[in-house]
Amino acid sequence: MPREEPAFKIKNSNLPVLILHLKTPDLEQVKQQLETRLKQMPDFFAHTPIVLGLTDLADAESALDFVDLLAFMQTNRMHAAGIQGGSPAQQEAATKAGLGLIPTTPQRPAPIVETEQAPEPVPEIRPAPSPHYVGPAQPDLPGLEIEADAAPAIPPEQPAPVETRPTLVIDKPVRTGQRIYAEGANLVVLAIVNAGAELIADGDIHIYAPLRGRALAGARGNTAARIYVQSMEAELVAIAGYFQVFDEGIPDTVRGKFSQIFLEGEKVVINPISSKR
Amino acid sequence: MPKIIVVTSGKGGVGKTTTSASFASGLALRGNKTVVIDFDVGLRNLDLIMGCERRVVYDIINVINNEVSLKQALIKDKHCDNLYVLPASQTRDKDALNLEAVGRILDELKESFDCIVCDSPAGIEHGAFSAMYYADEALIVTNPEVSSVRDSDRILGILAAKSKRAVEGLDPVKEHLLVTRYDPKRVAAGEMLSVDDIQEILRIPLIGVIPESESVLQASNSGTPAIHLEKSDVAEAYRDLVARFMGDEVPMRFTTAEKAGFLKRLFGGR
Numbered sequence: 001m002p003r004e005e006p007a008f009k010i011k012n013s014n015l016p017v018l019i020l021h022l023k024t025p026d027l028e029q030v031k032q033q034l035e036t037r038l039k040q041m042p043d044f045f046a047h048t049p050i051v052l053g054l055t056d057l058a059d060a061e062s063a064l065d066f067v068d069l070l071a072f073m074q075t076n077r078m079h080a081a082g083i084q085g086g087s088p089a090q091q092e093a094a095t096k097a098g099l100g101l102i103p104t105t106p107q108r109p110a111p112i113v114e115t116e117q118a119p120e121p122v123p124e125i126r127p128a129p130s131p132h133y134v135g136p137a138q139p140d141l142p143g144l145e146i147e148a149d150a151a152p153a154i155p156p157e158q159p160a161p162v163e164t165r166p167t168l169v170i171d172k173p174v175r176t177g178q179r180i181y182a183e184g185a186n187l188v189v190l191a192i193v194n195a196g197a198e199l200i201a202d203g204d205i206h207i208y209a210p211l212r213g214r215a216l217a218g219a220r221g222n223t224a225a226r227i228y229v230q231s232m233e234a235e236l237v238a239i240a241g242y243f244q245v246f247d248e249g250i251p252d253t254v255r256g257k258f259s260q261i262f263l264e265g266e267k268v269v270i271n272p273i274s275s276k277r
Numbered sequence: 278m279p280k281i282i283v284v285t286s287g288k289g290g291v292g293k294t295t296t297s298a299s300f301a302s303g304l305a306l307r308g309n310k311t312v313v314i315d316f317d318v319g320l321r322n323l324d325l326i327m328g329c330e331r332r333v334v335y336d337i338i339n340v341i342n343n344e345v346s347l348k349q350a351l352i353k354d355k356h357c358d359n360l361y362v363l364p365a366s367q368t369r370d371k372d373a374l375n376l377e378a379v380g381r382i383l384d385e386l387k388e389s390f391d392c393i394v395c396d397s398p399a400g401i402e403h404g405a406f407s408a409m410y411y412a413d414e415a416l417i418v419t420n421p422e423v424s425s426v427r428d429s430d431r432i433l434g435i436l437a438a439k440s441k442r443a444v445e446g447l448d449p450v451k452e453h454l455l456v457t458r459y460d461p462k463r464v465a466a467g468e469m470l471s472v473d474d475i476q477e478i479l480r481i482p483l484i485g486v487i488p489e490s491e492s493v494l495q496a497s498n499s500g501t502p503a504i505h506l507e508k509s510d511v512a513e514a515y516r517d518l519v520a521r522f523m524g525d526e527v528p529m530r531f532t533t534a535e536k537a538g539f540l541k542r543l544f545g546g547r
Contacts, residue, residue, distance in 0.1 A: 173480055175434030176427050192480055194430050212478075 018045070019084065021053035025060040031072050038076055044167040051102055053096075054086030065088055079274035167203075174199065176211065181219075195235060205226070210256075216243070217261075227261040228273070237268065239260045244268040279387040283412035286427030289399030291420045292457035295493055296410035296515075297396035298326045299504035300416065303519030304505075305360035309391040312351065315365035316408035317398035318374060318393050324364045327354060328500025341378040347385055350417035356505055361390075379407050401435060410441050414451040417481065420458050421469040426478050429454075433479065453484035455518065460489040461534040472532055485518035487511060488531040 073080055082100030091101055166256035168182035169187045176196030186203035199205055203225055205217045210231035218225025218240040225239055232254045236245045242263055257272045284297045301313035315323035324330040335350040354360035386393050397408035415436055419429045436450045437443055456472055463469040490511045496503040504515040510531055517527045
């Protein structure tokens with residue numbers, strides 16, 4: 001008997017979605033303000049699936065009339081796909097109204113370019129391997145390798161599933177005090193990264209200019225992430241939490257040179273890249 | 278179109294107020310109706326450098342609090358006709374600078390002035406932020422030493438991310454590098470960063486180099502902006518700066534050590 005062709009396939013996927021965070025249980029007020037917003041930007045929500053964020057309302061006593069809210073959204077071309085957060089009573093009301101329950105994920109900052117009061121993306125970065133770091137490499141090491149010795153014994157956690165997001169491209173100088181985080185993405189920087197600036201990416205980092213600040217690739221534990229830098233002058237580089245500082249200066253083999261930085265076991269290796277290949 | 282220009286640096290003591298006074302005077306001397314505002318609330322200095330400290334009755338905080346009109350608080354400069362000073366308050370602190378009210382004052386000044394020069398306090402806190410928020414252009418005052426350069430870098434980052442132009446997605450604030458207290462001899466001796474070193478780090482266009490000079494101190498103490506000094510390289514350097522700002526092509530001066538002449542070498546002297 002011929003095997004039947006599968007009629008469907010289940011795949012896991014991460015899709016961007018708009019979350020409409022409700023700040024008040026007063027749905028009349030929500031509707032009123034939404035209407036004003038829709039007048040300014042009629043196409044803003046056009047048929048995109050929307051998740052209702054109820055995290056702020058979890059303590060609210062009043063029941064939410066989802067049926068009425070859904071009708072309002074429908075007439076305004078908004079499609080509610082489900083809810084996130086909220087109290088058990090609210091979740092029950094929502095499922096009755098035909099909405100899905102979407103589990104709350106820990107909040108993470110979106111790719112950000114900011115100067116001050118950065119919401120620390122640090123929880124994703126593995127803790128630095130404590131005071132064990134050793135600065136500069138022994139120059140007599142064969143093979144141009146630079147080793148961070150005594151790297152931590154703790155193996156890195158399972159790498160988080162890699163989301164594919166568009167590469168974050170920065171074309172202006174990254175200055176002291178600025179931090180750029182490419183969440184779930186690679187990072188390309190086309191201008192100088194000055195001392196005191198910080199680049200973080202969950203994927204690879206490419207810098208087509210001098211790197212004088214810090215660069216941390218594979219911030220969520222991707223040990224295969226690499227850093228490519230046109231002129232290696234960094235204060236600190238890290239791959240998946242294993243880092244290397246340059247207390248006594250950057251070794252001559254790579255200083256000011258086009259270099260790549262990657263992880264070999266628990267060693268941070270910095271090699272010059274020859275253009276004559 | 279009236280311009281708002283902030284004179285800022287991050288670091289203190291690099292010459293922001295000296296530059297604000299001379300730059301504003303220079304703009305006025307070239308026929309621009311100019312006002313210079315002291316944003317250093319609590320550490321009022323600009324009025325001293327401009328020599329108008331005895332005529333300060335009201336200040337910017339009085340205007341912000343709607344206690345007096347802007348006209349009442351503006352002080353006419355004694356050296357130039359086109360120049361007015363809006364002094365800071367000595368008794369209040371910088372938290373009194375309400376961003377919205379500052380915007381209102383600047384809008385009102387725009388109606389009658391061509392150039393509005395904002396003298397920023399040091400630091401990156403509220404005072405400095407209020408001075409730079411509305412700026413169209415920025416003079417980044419930097420001394421040839423690493424800490425000053427790094428602080429300037431920080432300020433440039435804030436200008437590019439937090440100024441009104443950045444927040445509203447308009448054209449970015451136009452940045453100009455002004456290197457002050459430059460001593461070519463010490464640069465040649467490797468004791469100071471060179472202009473090229475500074476530009477290599479900051480990567481913004483250079484608009485002027487002001488040489489280190491004792492006459493700046495004398496000028497401040499006598500309440501005369503340095504640009505009015507006679508036979509002074511500092512005054513000439515500030516005039517060059519203003520000319521470049523107005524769009525003139527002026528070659529850079531005072532960037533290389535002067536070769537001591539024969540007589541000078543023979544008799545020493547300076």
